[in-house]
Amino acid sequence: MSKYWSDIVGELQPYKPGEQATSDGVIKLNTNENAYPPSPTVEEAIKFFSSGSLRLYPDPMSLRLRTAIADLENLGIDNVFVGNGSDEVLAHTFRAFFKNDVPVVFPDVTYSFYPTYCKLFNLSYGEIPLDDDFQFRPELIPARNGGIIFPNPNAPTGIYLDYSEVELIASKHADSVVVIDEAYGEFGTRSSADLVKKYPNVVVTRSFSKSYSLAGARLGYALANKDLIEGLYRIKDSFNSYPVDRLAEVCALAALRDRTYLNSVIKKIKESRETLTNGLRNLGFRVLNSEANFVFVSHEKIMAESLSVALRERDILVRYFSKPTRIGNFLRITVGTEQQVQKLLASMTEILR
Amino acid sequence: MSKYWSDIVGELQPYKPGEQATSDGVIKLNTNENAYPPSPTVEEAIKFFSSGSLRLYPDPMSLRLRTAIADLENLGIDNVFVGNGSDEVLAHTFRAFFKNDVPVVFPDVTYSFYPTYCKLFNLSYGEIPLDDDFQFRPELIPARNGGIIFPNPNAPTGIYLDYSEVELIASKHADSVVVIDEAYGEFGTRSSADLVKKYPNVVVTRSFSKSYSLAGARLGYALANKDLIEGLYRIKDSFNSYPVDRLAEVCALAALRDRTYLNSVIKKIKESRETLTNGLRNLGFRVLNSEANFVFVSHEKIMAESLSVALRERDILVRYFSKPTRIGNFLRITVGTEQQVQKLLASMTEILR
Numbered sequence: 001m002s003k004y005w006s007d008i009v010g011e012l013q014p015y016k017p018g019e020q021a022t023s024d025g026v027i028k029l030n031t032n033e034n035a036y037p038p039s040p041t042v043e044e045a046i047k048f049f050s051s052g053s054l055r056l057y058p059d060p061m062s063l064r065l066r067t068a069i070a071d072l073e074n075l076g077i078d079n080v081f082v083g084n085g086s087d088e089v090l091a092h093t094f095r096a097f098f099k100n101d102v103p104v105v106f107p108d109v110t111y112s113f114y115p116t117y118c119k120l121f122n123l124s125y126g127e128i129p130l131d132d133d134f135q136f137r138p139e140l141i142p143a144r145n146g147g148i149i150f151p152n153p154n155a156p157t158g159i160y161l162d163y164s165e166v167e168l169i170a171s172k173h174a175d176s177v178v179v180i181d182e183a184y185g186e187f188g189t190r191s192s193a194d195l196v197k198k199y200p201n202v203v204v205t206r207s208f209s210k211s212y213s214l215a216g217a218r219l220g221y222a223l224a225n226k227d228l229i230e231g232l233y234r235i236k237d238s239f240n241s242y243p244v245d246r247l248a249e250v251c252a253l254a255a256l257r258d259r260t261y262l263n264s265v266i267k268k269i270k271e272s273r274e275t276l277t278n279g280l281r282n283l284g285f286r287v288l289n290s291e292a293n294f295v296f297v298s299h300e301k302i303m304a305e306s307l308s309v310a311l312r313e314r315d316i317l318v319r320y321f322s323k324p325t326r327i328g329n330f331l332r333i334t335v336g337t338e339q340q341v342q343k344l345l346a347s348m349t350e351i352l353r
Numbered sequence: 354m355s356k357y358w359s360d361i362v363g364e365l366q367p368y369k370p371g372e373q374a375t376s377d378g379v380i381k382l383n384t385n386e387n388a389y390p391p392s393p394t395v396e397e398a399i400k401f402f403s404s405g406s407l408r409l410y411p412d413p414m415s416l417r418l419r420t421a422i423a424d425l426e427n428l429g430i431d432n433v434f435v436g437n438g439s440d441e442v443l444a445h446t447f448r449a450f451f452k453n454d455v456p457v458v459f460p461d462v463t464y465s466f467y468p469t470y471c472k473l474f475n476l477s478y479g480e481i482p483l484d485d486d487f488q489f490r491p492e493l494i495p496a497r498n499g500g501i502i503f504p505n506p507n508a509p510t511g512i513y514l515d516y517s518e519v520e521l522i523a524s525k526h527a528d529s530v531v532v533i534d535e536a537y538g539e540f541g542t543r544s545s546a547d548l549v550k551k552y553p554n555v556v557v558t559r560s561f562s563k564s565y566s567l568a569g570a571r572l573g574y575a576l577a578n579k580d581l582i583e584g585l586y587r588i589k590d591s592f593n594s595y596p597v598d599r600l601a602e603v604c605a606l607a608a609l610r611d612r613t614y615l616n617s618v619i620k621k622i623k624e625s626r627e628t629l630t631n632g633l634r635n636l637g638f639r640v641l642n643s644e645a646n647f648v649f650v651s652h653e654k655i656m657a658e659s660l661s662v663a664l665r666e667r668d669i670l671v672r673y674f675s676k677p678t679r680i681g682n683f684l685r686i687t688v689g690t691e692q693q694v695q696k697l698l699a700s701m702t703e704i705l706r
Contacts, residue, residue: 002580002581002583003528004450004553004584005450005580005584006448006449006453012590012591013591014587014590015590015591016590020410033408033410036408037405038408043404043405046404046600051391052391053569054390054569055387055389055390055566055567055569056386057370057373057384057386057562057568057569058571060370084437084593084598085595087592087595088592091593095361096362097359100359116590119591120591175356201357209410215408215595216407216408216409216410216598216600218598227358228357231357231358235362235365235473237368237369238367238368238469239441241368241370241440242370242568243441245570246569247399247569247570247604248600248601251404
């Protein structure tokens with residue numbers, strides 16, 4: 001604590017991302033990165049990029065990228081906001097739409113950045129308890145709230161909420177902004193993106209980090225009614241004129257073009273997710289039904305923390321949330337390649353023996 | 354104005370960056386971009402970049418880049434914060450250190466993003482009037498203030514404040530955080546970076562956009578005592594874990610390595626600045642003494658706005674600030690290549706005829 005800090009700084013509870021691997025042999029299943037590299041179109045786009053253009057600022061409105069996203073999502077360019085990763089997009093969303101006279105609400109087991117944003121923007125929040133099977137219960141959302149946000153599929157559980165239930169939340173809470181965080185949306189059954197055409201209070205956020213394998217390039221976007229997108233641009237233009245750099249934009253445009261590659265990667269991950277789920281269940285694990293690129297698991301006979309330590313000794317990183325809550329005995333394991341999944345299952349078998 | 358916006362959104366006064374050129378033939382002297390491309394080491398780094406690594410998140414603490422900057426600035430890694438352009442770094446700086454019980458202060462003619470940040474973070478501010486020659490008068494800074502910030506060289510005037518005067522501000526206002534925005538620092542006489550070793554209240558921000566020709570890659574940094582850097586990381590980690598992407602980091606590291614190229618570019622720009630300054634003075638312009646990569650000019654006989662329109666008709670963009678203040682009749686003109694400077698001078702001659 002420094003006397004030079006503003007009042008807020010000491011009170012913040014900064015988010016802690018999963019660690020980065022420092023040696024090459026490690027199997028990194030701790031931050032839900034894609035098991036596969038981005039499309040070859042990205043490699044090509046980088047190779048053909050002329051560094052001379054870097055002397056110029058990027059387009060502050062990212063028109064090219066927003067047009068490509070709008071085409072993909074079957075929306076207008078006025079319905080698209082882009083930013084430096086969906087984390088930045090979410091931060092601006094909290095600032096732009098959530099009110100501080102009543103609590104913002106989100107599930108009690110969810111992306112742990114949400115309470116961090118609330119602290120940063122001085123928003124109170126209330127948690128909606130998931131049921132014993134970690135299902136979201138929208139009927140528990142209070143009629144008066146400062147905004148609603150939830151990931152779909154949820155993180156770190158991987159559990160997907162049906163489109164019809166998402167729509168019900170949007171229509172029932174017409175006075176609140178409802179944010180559906182689809183960071184893992186491409187691995188799930190159906191996106192809620194088209195709800196933004198029907199509901200002026202819906203924001204859907206999406207990411208290039210997971211399905212497009214571009215976590216290292218920092219790109220995310222929000223879809224919404226044009227008034228909400230204007231609100232996001234007002235915040236962004238009061239914060240940083242150019243959050244999306246020229247190289248990142250070129251990578252995103254290239255990745256968006258190659259639908260065949262994207263779909264093949266998603267298919268492989270879904271297949272490996274099934275291998276992983278079944279394999280762990282055969283070893284006695286409780287594995288929640290995941291529609292994301294990770295599984296959330298626990299075992300009756302061995303503590304999650306001990307498991308994570310034993311895996312680390314075998315050069316496998318998984319995510320353990322050291323929290324005294326009901327997820328305190330769970331591990332979140334990213335779906336790797338088929339080979340990585342087999343390696344993980346073999347290690348688990350060995351550890352449990 | 355939407356009913357879904359939070360209270361702050363409607364009150365914001367978003368910053369408007371200079372327009373981007375849409376056709377190729379335009380001479381773009383309106384956003385202080387470097388006239389020259391980045392070092393060939395940047396081109397090489399991009400060509401050798403393996404796109405496969407983009408599937409992984411960047412290092413959230415940017416240790417490699419911070420180490421390189423610390424070495425350059427003769428400081429420790431704990432004295433370096435990096436972000437998505439110096440605009441993002443400045444935004445976090447306002448949030449982390451400026452107090453809202455008394456006004457933050459900055460010159461009345463200065464970077465127009467400062468009042469925008471104040472609006473965003475709900476900070477009041479007071480403007481310190483520059484004298485008739487646009488010189489900063491540190492003696493007018495009130496003893497009680499919520500923080501002090503000024504660019505050095507100042508923007509849009511280009512006027513440099515002596516190192517000794519900067520130091521005096523830091524020592525005299527020991528209870529305030531003093532931010533020296535050196536976005537254009539490499540074109541000036543002397544950086545204040547080493548003051549951070551001596552004064553725990555000093556923050557110096559710098560940019561890769563101008564001198565390193567990397568405006569399109571979005572990189573900026575702050576130098577300060579380690580307690581202040583920790584404060585910035587607390588804000589950043591409550592906002593966006595990974596603002597610096599993998600490609601941007603690689604570009605910055607490559608640019609930092611090539612000091613010979615950097616110095617040759619700076620030398621050329623200083624020479625062209627002299628050509629431009631003298632040429633405009635010969636045409637009857639008032640040209641402030643600039644230590645940046647732009648000049649701030651006005652002419653008695655022709656309005657700045659008319660000049661900017663006439664230049665645009667000749668495919669030359671310059672920056673005109675449409676403000677009813679004493680800078681309302683000034684133009685800010687980026688120092689281009691020698692050829693661009695000659696073209697501008699020829700056009701001005703023609704217009705004035």
